[in-house]
Amino acid sequence: xxxxxxxxxxxxxxxxxxxxxxxxxxxxxxxxxxxxxxxxxxxxxxxxxxxxxxxxxxxxxxxxxxxxxxxxxxxxxxxxxxxxxxxxxxxxxxxxxxxxxxxxxxxxxxxxxxxxxxxxxxxxxxxxxxxxxxxxxxxxxxxxxxxxxxxxxxxxxxxxxxxxxxxxxxxxxxxxxxxxxxxxxxxxxxxxxxxxxxxxxxxxxxxxxxxxxxxxxxxxxxxxxxxxxxxxxxxxxxxxxxxxxxxxxxxxxxxxxxxxxxxxxxxxxxxxxxxxxxxxxxxxxxxxxxxxxxxxxxxxxxxxxxxxxxxxxxxxxxxxxxxxxxxxxxxxxxxxxxxxxxxxxxxxxxxxxxxxxxxxxxxxxxxxxxxxxxxxxxxxxxxxxxxxx
Amino acid sequence: xxxxxxxxxxxxxxxxxxxxxxxxxxxxxxxxxxxxxxxxxxxxxxxxxxxxxxxxxxxxxxxxxxxxxxxxxxxxxxx
Numbered sequence: 001x002x003x004x005x006x007x008x009x010x011x012x013x014x015x016x017x018x019x020x021x022x023x024x025x026x027x028x029x030x031x032x033x034x035x036x037x038x039x040x041x042x043x044x045x046x047x048x049x050x051x052x053x054x055x056x057x058x059x060x061x062x063x064x065x066x067x068x069x070x071x072x073x074x075x076x077x078x079x080x081x082x083x084x085x086x087x088x089x090x091x092x093x094x095x096x097x098x099x100x101x102x103x104x105x106x107x108x109x110x111x112x113x114x115x116x117x118x119x120x121x122x123x124x125x126x127x128x129x130x131x132x133x134x135x136x137x138x139x140x141x142x143x144x145x146x147x148x149x150x151x152x153x154x155x156x157x158x159x160x161x162x163x164x165x166x167x168x169x170x171x172x173x174x175x176x177x178x179x180x181x182x183x184x185x186x187x188x189x190x191x192x193x194x195x196x197x198x199x200x201x202x203x204x205x206x207x208x209x210x211x212x213x214x215x216x217x218x219x220x221x222x223x224x225x226x227x228x229x230x231x232x233x234x235x236x237x238x239x240x241x242x243x244x245x246x247x248x249x250x251x252x253x254x255x256x257x258x259x260x261x262x263x264x265x266x267x268x269x270x271x272x273x274x275x276x277x278x279x280x281x282x283x284x285x286x287x288x289x290x291x292x293x294x295x296x297x298x299x300x301x302x303x304x305x306x307x308x309x310x311x312x313x314x315x316x317x318x319x320x321x322x323x324x325x326x327x328x329x330x331x332x333x334x335x336x337x338x339x340x341x342x343x344x345x346x347x348x349x350x351x352x353x354x355x356x357x358x359x360x361x362x363x364x365x366x367x368x369x370x371x372x373x374x375x376x377x378x379x380x381x382x383x384x385x386x387x388x389x
Numbered sequence: 390x391x392x393x394x395x396x397x398x399x400x401x402x403x404x405x406x407x408x409x410x411x412x413x414x415x416x417x418x419x420x421x422x423x424x425x426x427x428x429x430x431x432x433x434x435x436x437x438x439x440x441x442x443x444x445x446x447x448x449x450x451x452x453x454x455x456x457x458x459x460x461x462x463x464x465x466x467x468x
Contacts, residue, residue, distance in 0.1 A: 038439045042447060065439045081442070116465060145466035160418050175466070201434075206423040211434060215456065249456060253434055257426035271454040279454040287431035295431075305453050328453045340440065351437070355444065359451065375451055381443065 031347070031387035036067035038351070038383030044089070045376040047105050058375075059089035059112075065383070072123075079122040086115045092373045094229040094236065095313045095325045103313040103372045108227070116142045131156050134167075147173040151195075165213070166198040177226040185238070191221030199251075211253040219245045230325045231314035239324045241310065247273040261289035265299075276309035277329070280365060293344035297353075304333040304365040313370055327373030333363025334374075352382040 044058035066082040090107040098104040118140035125133050131154075138149040151169030158164050171193040180187040199213025221243060228239035249271035257263045269281040285299035308329040310322035340353035358376045361368040419427075426432065435441045445457060450467035 036439050038443065040443050063443065065443060067439055081439070083442075114466075118465070140465055142466050147465065203419050203424070203427065206419050207426055209427060209432065217456070247454060247456075249454070251457065255432045255434070257429065257432055260426075263429070263431045269457075271456070273454055277453050279452070287436070289431070301448075303448070303452060308453065328451065334452070338444075340437075351440075353440070355447070357447070357451070377447070377451075379443075379447060381440070383439065 032389045033070040034067070034385060034387040035069075036065075036383060036385040038065040038381050039063070040065065040379060040381040042377060042379045045378075047092070047107075047373070047375075057089050059087065059091065061085055061087045067385075075126045075128075077124045079120075079124070081120050083118045084115065085117075088113050091227065092327065093227070094231060095372065096231055097314055103370065105372060114143050116140060116145075118147075129157065130163075136169075138171075144176050144178050145173065146176075147171055149193075161203045163201045164198070165201070166196075168194070168196045170194050173221075175222060175226060180226075185226045186222065189222030189226070191219060191223055193217060193219045207257040209255050211251075213251045215247075215249045215251065217245075217247040217249075219247075224324070225326055228324070228326050230323050232320070232323055233316060233318040237323065239326060240322050241324055241329075242275065242322055245274055247271060263287045275329070277305055277307065279303065279305040295342040295344075297340040297342070299338045299340075301336040301338070302333070302363075303336075304363065305331060306364070306366075307331040307369060307371070313372065325373075327371050327375070330361075330371030330373070331364045331368030332359050332361050332371050332374045333365060333368070334359035335363055347387050349385040349387075350382075351385065353380070355379040 040061075040063040042059075042061040042063065044060070046058060063083060063085045068078075068080045070078050072078055089112060091112060093106045093108045095103040096106060118138065120136060120138040122134055122136040127133060134151075134153040136149075136151040136153075138147070138151075140147040149169055149171035151167060153165065153167030155163060155165040173191045173193070175189045175191070176187070177185040179185070195215065195217045197213060197215040199211055201209060201211040203209055223243060223245055224239045224241045226239075229236045230239055231237075249269055251267070251269045254266045255263060256266075263286075265283070265285040265287065267281070267283040270279070271281075272278045281301070281303045283299065283301045285297060288296045290296060308324070310320065311324055311326070311329040313325050315323045334357060336355055336357040338353060338355040340351070342352075343350045356378050359374040360376075361371050361374065430436055441457075446465075446467075449456065450465070
């Protein structure tokens with residue numbers, strides 16, 4: 001079967017776009033089936049804080065991603081994605097007070113070696129009029145962590161300009177930390193996460209679309225990190241966090257077509273959780289089409305968060321109920337720059353890119369207290385996509 | 390007191406939703422034959438799902454409150 005010309009596909013897409021923005025997105029890259037592959041290399045920088053003890057080799061992750069997308073009849077599509085990661089390196093363990101009470105980092109002694117495999121399958125049904133319903137299932141397995149998640153979504157055009165989307169998901173995670181007896185860790189624990197979301201997308205003009213959405217997450221169970229310790233009143237104790245966390249986030253996304261070859265993406269996200277953390281994320285990307293099927297996509301991302309109520313590098317008062325020195329609960333800001341280059345060869349598309357992520361307390365909005373464990377990294381990736389009918 | 394506050398919050402929420410819907414109606418409708426640009430691959434919310442998934446996974450493992458809109462997948466031992 002011959003493939004419709006890009007201009008004809010665009011005409012079909014425009015004809016189908018009587019209802020909402022989602023309907024308009026049956027674009028020129030649409031094909032009945034597609035497969036994709038990516039290889040990612042993630043490499044963390046050496047810690048900025050002085051390392052007192054442990055293996056100085058930081059985390060390195062090699063990740064392979066697979067994607068298969070296929071039409072099942074006229075109204076259903078099946079999307080299957082799989083991930084396999086191999087992780088190695090050492091991880092921040094705890095902080096000790098050094099000279100002048102300056103925190104010194106203690107890293108895990110032995111190099112961690114682990115791998116993770118995960119698969120997600122999503123079945124989407126078009127009930128007509130671009131009213132789509134999706135169900136998804138995810139399973140993720142590591143030596144010490146297993147997660148099972150189920151999700152449902154619905155996208156419903158309200159009129160020619162507005163599309164409502166809503167859904168929810170539930171994840172059940174099981175933890176079985178390694179060397180539990182040796183390091184007095186919890187032997188087995190579980191946590192559950194329930195999520196709900198709703199969003200509205202608008203067709204603002206023939207060049208612009210906007211989406212605004214709310215997301216709520218509620219977690220219960222063992223939410224501490226079983227591998228992290230904390231210095232409390234000069235002795236080592238286990239990382240101890242509340243067994244509940246609720247989070248709300250507001251996300252706004254904007255897409256603007258500058259001309260026939262270029263568009264701008266602007267995303268913003270504001271979030272707050274019941275542990276006292278607030279965050280802001282701003283992302284900007286420029287999609288520039290070039291001659292001969294080349295595409296250049298530079299992007300910037302800024303993230304800032306403040307610290308949880310029970311975060312400190314170390315604690316003096318043993319009567320506190322919760323304590324953690326995990327840098328992810330401390331205040332910091334992060335700036336990331338990324339570049340993606342793509343080239344189409346008929347039904348094939350070559351894809352390569354890199355991201356540089358730099359995190360520090362200096363970048364936190366309004367400043368942040370001492371957080372010596374912030375992590376900066378470099379990530380590079382390459383891959384190939386194939387679309388066929 | 391709590392009931393009154395809840396009623397006040399519900400009224401504000403409904404007002405926000407109504408204003409949002411009105412904002413959508415306030416824009417003049419874009420006819421289908423003018424939606425060619427909106428149909429482009431680069432105008433999708435997530436044009437490259439594999440790229441978005443990997444970036445989100447890296448950020449989620451490093452940040453306390455990262456995430457996106459949509460049904461969440463399973464967690465991992467990274468956070």
